[in-house]
Amino acid sequence: MRDLSEGRAPWAISLSQFLLTDSTARDHTPGFIPSKETPMAFSKESVLTDPLLEQCRERAPAYDRDNRFFQEDFDELKAAGYLQMAIPREFGGLGMNLVQVGRETRRLAQYAPATALGLNMHNYWVGDAADAWRRGDKSVEWILHEAAAGEVFAAGHAEHGNDIPGLLSTTKAERVEGGYRFTGRKAFGSLTPVWTRLGMHGMDTSDPAAPKIVHAFMPRDTKGYTIKETWDVLGMRATRSDDTVLESAFVPDKYIARVVPAGAAGVDHIIIGFFTWALVGFANVYYAIALRVREVLIEQLKTKTSIALTRPMIYHPEVQHGIAEITMDIEAMGPHVEVIAADWSEGRVGPDWFARLLAMKHRVVEASFRVADRALDLSGGFGMFKKSELERLFRDSRAGRFHPGNPLLTHEIVGKISLGISPDESPRWG
Numbered sequence: 001m002r003d004l005s006e007g008r009a010p011w012a013i014s015l016s017q018f019l020l021t022d023s024t025a026r027d028h029t030p031g032f033i034p035s036k037e038t039p040m041a042f043s044k045e046s047v048l049t050d051p052l053l054e055q056c057r058e059r060a061p062a063y064d065r066d067n068r069f070f071q072e073d074f075d076e077l078k079a080a081g082y083l084q085m086a087i088p089r090e091f092g093g094l095g096m097n098l099v100q101v102g103r104e105t106r107r108l109a110q111y112a113p114a115t116a117l118g119l120n121m122h123n124y125w126v127g128d129a130a131d132a133w134r135r136g137d138k139s140v141e142w143i144l145h146e147a148a149a150g151e152v153f154a155a156g157h158a159e160h161g162n163d164i165p166g167l168l169s170t171t172k173a174e175r176v177e178g179g180y181r182f183t184g185r186k187a188f189g190s191l192t193p194v195w196t197r198l199g200m201h202g203m204d205t206s207d208p209a210a211p212k213i214v215h216a217f218m219p220r221d222t223k224g225y226t227i228k229e230t231w232d233v234l235g236m237r238a239t240r241s242d243d244t245v246l247e248s249a250f251v252p253d254k255y256i257a258r259v260v261p262a263g264a265a266g267v268d269h270i271i272i273g274f275f276t277w278a279l280v281g282f283a284n285v286y287y288a289i290a291l292r293v294r295e296v297l298i299e300q301l302k303t304k305t306s307i308a309l310t311r312p313m314i315y316h317p318e319v320q321h322g323i324a325e326i327t328m329d330i331e332a333m334g335p336h337v338e339v340i341a342a343d344w345s346e347g348r349v350g351p352d353w354f355a356r357l358l359a360m361k362h363r364v365v366e367a368s369f370r371v372a373d374r375a376l377d378l379s380g381g382f383g384m385f386k387k388s389e390l391e392r393l394f395r396d397s398r399a400g401r402f403h404p405g406n407p408l409l410t411h412e413i414v415g416k417i418s419l420g421i422s423p424d425e426s427p428r429w430g
Helices: 050-066 071-080 098-109 113-134 141-148 269-303 317-346 353-379 389-401 407-419
Strands: 153-156 172-176 179-189 197-204 212-219 225-228 242-252 256-261
Touching (some): 050 071, 050 389, 071 113, 098 269, 113 141, 113 153, 113 269, 153 179, 179 197, 197 242, 212 242, 256 269, 269 317, 269 353, 269 389, 317 353, 353 389, 353 407
Parallel strands (some): 153 197
Antiparallel strands (some): 172 179, 179 242, 197 212, 212 256, 225 242
């Protein structure tokens, strides 16, 4: 267990807190990123074959219609090594970095968006642990060993009544002998049917003047929790992101990853790392949806006709205008995702990182929804029918705006960082 709650400087934009200044401080420097000279061997392999992807695409409509978990996709992708992409080669994995895992996520999402989104929750924990290990921080090395052994990691951050997930919590964390007990309710628990380690957090308020966030991983066989099947939603239905109710669930110290100050003051390289891996993964999923929407739409428009026209609708000037708008949105999405992923992987990270990361995710998911919405306009009434892939992609694209950070939090954090205001400023507004 790593307790970093003591002696931490408050968040200050003027501090280069995401830059390495002392090579001996790797275990304690927030956001330490390896320099370009750090020796790393990353994989260039892909685990996604065309037959596997086509099977995932074929199953996606039924998963959505039946509100059923993507079990067959999961089994086949796990067998193909998809869950081991981010594990370093030294631990038996494929050794992919954030850029490479992001591209695999994007490729899968063009065939099965919900499957790619759900598995992102596992890969972002593993990728974060891998980056920490490469930086010299061995405190979460056990995640790599367990992931290599087949454990499945999921995310338990979303909570009712908490709009700052990961940094604050409505879940109570109580220090007891040998670990912590957690009491609260977690929502949006993607991979609920298959996870074996639930990455979650709670707040220890035993000292009201200095609350702490406790980051933990709860094993599946833990006593003191129940799963509530609440997942009947608009989009991304196959993720089966049910609720987990924690009722004094005990997590031993070996599965406590971090104890840090509440709020932005508690952001170290592990915390900023899982946000980075998560949001880059989210962005790649919704970028992929936009790519697939355009592909499906253009194929439809090539054969769409009107009695008032002598040629297909692709020759209609407003259709051309609409497709141009879609393409211009897509052209901006790709470079934005890629540069953020590359900057993280290659060490180009500074004190404005949270602003850059949230801005990227926000712009990509907003553009993805615009693309899907415009596509329904151009496709005509057929796009409303359940048998239309565009209808499902439209619903899936809307889910992106719910992921952290949502538009409200994104504008708050980006605005405050840009203005030099601490995200922990109290009162929050006014």
